[in-house]
Amino acid sequence: MLQVNFLRENRERVLEGLQKRNFKQLELIDEAIAVDDQRKRSQFELDQNLTEMNKISKEIGLLMRDGKKDEAESAKAKTSEFKEKSQNLQQNLKDAEARLLEILYLIPNIPYEKVKAGSTAEDNEIIYQSHDVKGLGEGAIPHWELAKKYNLIDFELGVKIAGAGFPVYLGKGARLQRALVQYFLDTNVEAGYMEVNPPQVVNEASGYGTGQLPDKEGQMYFINEDNLYLIPTAEVPVTNIYRDVIVDEKELPIKNTAFSQCYRREAGSYGAHVRGLNRLHQFEKVEIVRIEKPENSYAALEGMVEHVKSILMDLQLPFRILRLCGGDTGFAAAMTYDFEVWSAAQEMWLEVSSVSNFETFQANRLKCRYKSEGKTQLVHTLNGSAMALPRIMAALLENNQTAEGIKLPAKIAEYARFDLIN
Template identity: 60%
Template sequence: MLQVNVLRQNTAWAKERLAVRNFKQPELVDEIVALDDERKKLQTEFDTTQAKVNSASKDIGKLIGQGKKDEAEELKANVASFKSQITGLTEKMAAVEKQLQEKIVMLPNLPSEKVPPGKTPEDNVVVRSGGDIPALYAGAVPHWDLIKKHNLVDFETGAKITGSGFPLYKGKGAKLQRALIQYFLDFNTAAGYTEFIPPFMVNEQSAYSTGQLPDKEGQMYHVTEDNLYLIPTAEVPVTNIYRDEILKEADLPLMLTAYSPCFRREAGSFGKEVRGLNRVHQFEKVEIIQLVHPEKSYDVLEEMVAHVEKLVQSLELPYRILKLCGGDMGFTSALTYDFEVYSTAQQRWLEVSSVSNFENYQANRMKCRFKDANGKTQLVHTLNGSSLALPRIFASLLENNQTEQGIAIPVALRSYFGADSIS
């Protein structure tokens, strides 16, 4: 959530940054500032009237002590009138505050000055690439055919148990999935991240704090009777560990990693680009999250990108890193890098990670602060990245490593998987 004082002090700049996002309601900035003006005016009236009540109450005591009963009764009548005004002002302030909050949560984060202009994924900027696209043998096939051939994932039984988009991993497919999860966690903890196993459902406040509500309400699975949400990513519960906390500057940075299943409705997704594991409703992901000093967040962002890059490189997959344009960024992000790996059998790039700096957007929502050396309280900056999302990594590993004899396992994974190949 954006801070009202930032919008007030930098109104034109805020609108200019929102234009980079192609945001269609820049007038919201003016409406928010006007509501804040009204809130301040009402607060001043409230404080002035309350001061009159306090002063009159003291005078009433004095008048009674002096035997001036009639004058005391007259003041009592005034106090009653003041209190009635206070009740009305309280109601008006609550209504204005509600309107203010409803409007401010409609504003996405302001893009960093580093965000390139653009409206669609085609406008994203390739920062760098690595790895070699393999030359596959003549009979190479997409991962959904490899999965069927080697009996790794059962989509039909998953659909019977739950529905379309809920794959059932089995045999060597389940073992490869488990090997990837353990490898990713070990890679992250070796770099200094502390591992967590979070709850896989969150309450409304947690979803609001990291920006899933109200922006992505339609994409989340909602347990209506208990008003809980199945998590779309471990980012949500893990970041909320520090909701309503005041940290010490010496505690920063906080580096956290977690595995979780992820649940996304993906409403409206269809067609050949979502076939197989390309897009599913339940998938596994390992996440990295950092809470850092505001002055260091962009350096940390580059460090996190480098960390994920090393992880992708260790899997021997061809990849590229994209800096997302304003029109393709997530609602809460100030700057995002996407990682894509090349699916040789499908002949297209598949997104496997997003690494983002949210600056203080999430921290402001969840009131996560720290005290600096001067005792001043500041909002932390939050960052997160996929390290990594499994379905498309799984698919790309199968496709890019297929041979006539079977599927080769990358060297880094062999000790986790317990074999050099799937035959």
């Protein structure tokens, strides 16, 4: 969430940044400033009113002491008027604060200076590609057919148990999933990330803290009786560890990694691009989260990009890295890099990771700060997938199919304890 003082002091910069995103509600900026002005006026009048009321209350005591009962009663009548006015002003203040928060929740983050304007994924910048890519040629089959052929994943059984988008992994398919999770976690820990095992559900405050609410409320599964949400990513509970916390400067940077199930409705997703593992309602993912000093956050972002890149190199998958344009950057992010792997049988790119810097946007909502030289200020938060499982699994199956079976990369074979699926 952007701070209203930032909107006020950097109005033109904010409007320019939001135009990069193709944000259509630019009038919210001036409305937020106007509501904040109203809030300040109500606070000023309330303070004045309370000061005057306290002054009269002291006078009543003196008048009563001096036996001036009539004057004391007259002063009491004035006090009642001031009390009523204070109640009205307090309500006005409360309404203005609520409206201001409501507006600020609707305004996305401002893109970083390197982020280019753009409307769709077609405007994203390709900054790295590992291989020239092509299809596997005649006889290559997509991962959902490979999964059935080798009895790795049963999509129909998932439909029977839960519905579409909830696959059941079997035999070597389940073992391969477990091997990937363990490899990702071990690699992250070796890179200095502390492993965390967070809750798989979060409360409303946590959803607002990282920006999932109210922006993505329709995509989250809600447990009505308990007022809890199933997590869409481990980013949410892990980052909320630091909600309402003043971090010791000596503890920075903070680096966490976590494995979790992820739950997303993905409402309205249809067509060939959602077949098989391409888009699911439940999937597994390993996340990395960093809490940084503002001056270090973009160097940290580049470090996270290199880390995810090294993982994909180990997996020996063709991949590319994109810097997202303003229109394709997520609501809370200032800058995002997407990683896509090549699906050889489908002949299309599949996103497997997003690595983002949120600057102070989440920290302001979370009230996550650190103290340096006696001054308290907001941290920068970052997170990324390292990695999301379904599309990695799809690409591994499709890119490694041979006449003998599916040959796993050496690093994953070491974890899975088998190198061939046949």
